[in-house]
Amino acid sequence: MFTKQITRMLAPVLHVLFFSRTTKEATKKRSLLLLAVLPVFLFLPLLFSFSSGAAQTSEWTPAWVDLSDSGVIHSPGLDADAAAKPKSPVPNAFSDSEKSQLPATNSQFFSPQNQLINTNSSATAGWETIFSDDFEGSFPGEWNVFDNDSTTNGEYFWAKKNCRVYAGSNSAWVVGGGADGSALACNSEYPGNAASWMIYGPFSLADATDAEFSFMYWLNSESSFDILFAAASINGINFYGGYNSGIYDWTERIFDLTDVHTLGDLTGQSQVWVMVAFQSDESVQYPEGAYIDNFELRKYVGAEPTPSPEITPTLSVDDASVYLPLLVKQLYTGPTATPTVTPVPSITPTPTATSVGVVPNNGNWSGSTSQGRAISFSVGSNGTAVNDITISVGWGGACGGVSSTTYYLYDAVINAGSFSKSQSGGTEVEGTFTSANNASGDFYAVLVTYYPSYCRATTSGTWSANYVP
Known part of the structure; x- marks a missing residue:
């Protein structure tokens, strides 16, 4: 939301700078505007790094659990060759000196102060709230909370705490509840072999x-190994949904119960x-x-809800990487220079x-890379979707x-014989089927470590x- 507001404010300025007529008066206006807006563009990356919007967005990996067996959460990304996946050599805890070495965005992440996101929380006509919990009242209330392996590895489960909040006091x-x-x-660090359910x-x-549930979550876990799981069930035993792991400041998760x-x-x-x-x-x-906060479960009764129209800004945030070089060029070559917008390159499959x-x-x-x-x-x-892409880099x-590192990507649509799938961190796999039995393409991988x-x-x-019969 913050980035859209910045975009809308700057769009008219960019129009004057690049698309208005070139006259002496216009040239003077351009020069003044350039001096005014250039600092804004120079500091845009710093502003965006402290927001919890698009930069924090990620896909949740499909997963499931059967409470009648071991109760372990299963997923292709968790089950396949789990022992072979490399682990980052991180210590059991971050010391104050180690926290100070983190980049600015992560230093803010470890701050005890609230990291708030602007969200629209007003009720939508036609929707009915089934259940909500801001964790300010009695707990667990209507929740059923438990440690799924009982006391085998100590007893830890969900609890209301004031350690870190999104809104309110709790x-x-x-892992704040249970005997341990x-x-x-x-x-404190969470324990090994935790199995906390709510x-x-x-x-x-x-x-x-229509129906959905949503919540705000804050996450600090070992990526790909220690996971936050959201799911639904129609028998109370077999739950299906998705998981996320890694480091996230307060971020909203919306779980669509129609899909x-x-x-x-x-x-x-x-x-x-x-x-x-x-x-x-x-x-x-x-x-x-x-941690989670502001949980809400709701349903829509009656005719299918009509999606609210989206307002498309004149200039997207990504365009800043195009217009900033043009601003600098304009300062040095004069207002009569005609800027040329160069499209951002994208990966093109080899075939x-x-x-x-x-x-x-x-x-x-x-195959192989x-x-x-x-x-x-x-x-x-029937040849229209690629599933469970696993690639070692x-x-x-x-x-x-x-x-x-092994990357796991899911559910890509095949269109005209080609497909493309990317992760939120930037890793991408693209390819084209050259026959019913052969395919080839490109990959781009991103590795990020914090310790x-x-x-x-990259x-x-x-x-x-090749197809394996």
Whole structure:
């Protein structure tokens, strides 16, 4: 929201700078405007780094759990070759001196002060709130909270705490309750093998035409190993949803109950349960883990709700990377220079797809990259979708000794024989099917580490794969 406001304010200025007529009077106006807006553009990256908007957005990985078996959360990204995935050499806790080495955005992240995001929380006509909890009243109330492995690894489950909040005086801390969790001080590390669950239900969506639940979450966990899981169920045992991991300041999660992983649309169901859980492995724990705040579950009764029209700003934030060089050029070459907008380059798959495109065989595909590492995926839906992309990327010891990383990407649509899928961190895989049995393309990978100091590395290459009958 903040970035859109900045964009809308600057759009008229940019219009005057680049698209108004060139006269002596206009030239004078341009020069004055340039001096006024140039500092704004120079400091835009700093402003955006302290917002919790698009930079914090990420895809949640599909996952599921069966409470009648071990109760372990399953996902292709968690289950496949879990033991082979490299772990970052982080200590059990961040000392004050180590926190000071983090970049500015992460130093703010560890601040005890609230990191607030502007959100529209007003009620929408036609929607009915089934249940909400701002964690200011009695707890657990209507929640069912428990440690899913009982006391095997100590007893830790959700509890109302004032350690870190989004709004008000309290939030729900994932390991603040239970015989062992209630003894933890604020900023303590979460334990190994944590299995903290919080379930609400059952409730009815029999008369609903739309439904969702949302909450704000704060997360500090070992990426890919210690996860925050949100899910839904129609029997109270098998829950399907998605997980996230890593480092996130207060961010909103909206869970669409009309499009649940595996279950699909839950409207019309007479009994539904929802859950928020946290699971960690046996090694490498971070401070605090996860908090949630401002939980709301709601449904829409009646005709399908009409989406509110979106206002498209004249200039997007990404265009700043195009217009800033033009502003600098204008200062040095004079107002009569005609600026040229150069499109931002994008990755183009190596093969060229035909207008019709190839329809690939359904099933498993495997191959290798230009680094000599493995890539695999599956094709489904009669050759119209690529699922479960797994690609290994070598780093050659970058960022403190990382040798390789495995990336997991999900659910890409095949269009005219080609597909593209990216993660929020920037990693991207693109490809084209050159026949029903062959495919090739490009990849671009991003590696980010925070200890012992911030490091970001990128690499790219090509890949080829074949259908495995």
